[in-house]
Amino acid sequence: MIKPLRKAVLPVAGLGTRFLPATKATAKEMLPVVDKPLIQYAVEEARAAGIEQFCMVTGRGKTALVEHFDIAFELEATLRERNKVEALALLEGTQSEPGSIVTVRQQVPLGLGHAIWCARAFIGDDPFAILLPDDLVLADTPCLRQLADAYRDTGGNVVAVTEVPREHTNRYGILQIGKDDGRLVEVKGLVEKPAPKDAPSNLSIIGRYVLMPEVIGHLAKMERGAGNEVQLTDGMAKLIGNQPFHGLRFEGRRFDCGDKIGFLEAQIAFALKRPDLADAVRAFLKTYM
Numbered sequence: 001m002i003k004p005l006r007k008a009v010l011p012v013a014g015l016g017t018r019f020l021p022a023t024k025a026t027a028k029e030m031l032p033v034v035d036k037p038l039i040q041y042a043v044e045e046a047r048a049a050g051i052e053q054f055c056m057v058t059g060r061g062k063t064a065l066v067e068h069f070d071i072a073f074e075l076e077a078t079l080r081e082r083n084k085v086e087a088l089a090l091l092e093g094t095q096s097e098p099g100s101i102v103t104v105r106q107q108v109p110l111g112l113g114h115a116i117w118c119a120r121a122f123i124g125d126d127p128f129a130i131l132l133p134d135d136l137v138l139a140d141t142p143c144l145r146q147l148a149d150a151y152r153d154t155g156g157n158v159v160a161v162t163e164v165p166r167e168h169t170n171r172y173g174i175l176q177i178g179k180d181d182g183r184l185v186e187v188k189g190l191v192e193k194p195a196p197k198d199a200p201s202n203l204s205i206i207g208r209y210v211l212m213p214e215v216i217g218h219l220a221k222m223e224r225g226a227g228n229e230v231q232l233t234d235g236m237a238k239l240i241g242n243q244p245f246h247g248l249r250f251e252g253r254r255f256d257c258g259d260k261i262g263f264l265e266a267q268i269a270f271a272l273k274r275p276d277l278a279d280a281v282r283a284f285l286k287t288y289m
């Protein structure tokens with residue numbers, strides 16, 4: 001029997017150095033794309049995939065991420081008193097079931113694999129999703145929903161993948177590919193940040209995963225990988241051969257919002273999707289061309 005997917009881990013303990021000084025006192029995941037913080041896009045995408053329980057792996061200076069999903073009593077009371085119905089409605093996506101979001105602390109950012117291991121008590125024996133909020137996906141069917149569907153079909157680990165230019169393989173986790181039907185790819189191996197000449201393909205993992213709980217046992221060994229960090233990719237690689245492991249070429253466009261250019265591009269792409277903004281954005285863009 002395939003266990004239902006109900007849990008998601010949101011690792012948000014990184015330092016966000018590429019966005020200093022903005023991230024000196026604010027979490028990178030609170031940066032907005034148009035008018036919504038990255039963390040809220042991730043939570044809404046997860047909910048749309050049937051996720052009910054969330055674990056944020058946080059670090060210092062990340063309290064706003066938790067506050068964002070709490071009731072802001074004074075704000076809401078003031079808006080109600082002033083009859084600001086539309087403004088109140090904008091807060092809807094920030095509401096959460098009591099007890100549905102827990103946090104664990106990763107005191108030292110030792111790497112993504114270490115961050116996931118910090119959520120081990122939350123994960124228990126269940127399959128779980130991971131969403132990296134700085135990867136934003138614009139898609140008709142939310143990206144994690146696509147992965148959850150593939151998980152139901154394959155019954156094992158599924159990661160979202162996309163082609164990257166060969167000269168960029170040293171920025172990502174890269175797949176060694178087995179059978180490939182054009183959409184679903186059998187994963188034969190995984191390498192974190194290989195040099196272009198050593199990369200087994202140019203198919204890269206993006207920040208959406210559905211993983212089996214056995215990955216925690218491998219991460220617990222705390223082996224250091226690329227960049228002397230505990231790499232999630234290395235832990236996942238140990239599952240291959242023992243459990244089904246697939247890459248899914250998801251439908252949609254991914255924006256790497258942990259990077260300035262990706263972040264700026266996401267602002268434009270998401271604004272152009274908004275009926276209240278698209279015309280004005282198109283008009284001002286023309287003046288810069």
Ligand code: UTP
Pocket residue numbers: 011012013014015016017018019028057106108109110111112114115132133134258
């Ligand atoms: P990044 O590689 O983007 O690192 O992490 P970062 O620290 O957030 O940003 P830069 O590179 O310094 O600008 C990818 C994801 O993994 C989380 C981050 O919060 C982000 O969601 N992460 C990374 C952790 O939670 N802990 C870590 O030790 C490392």
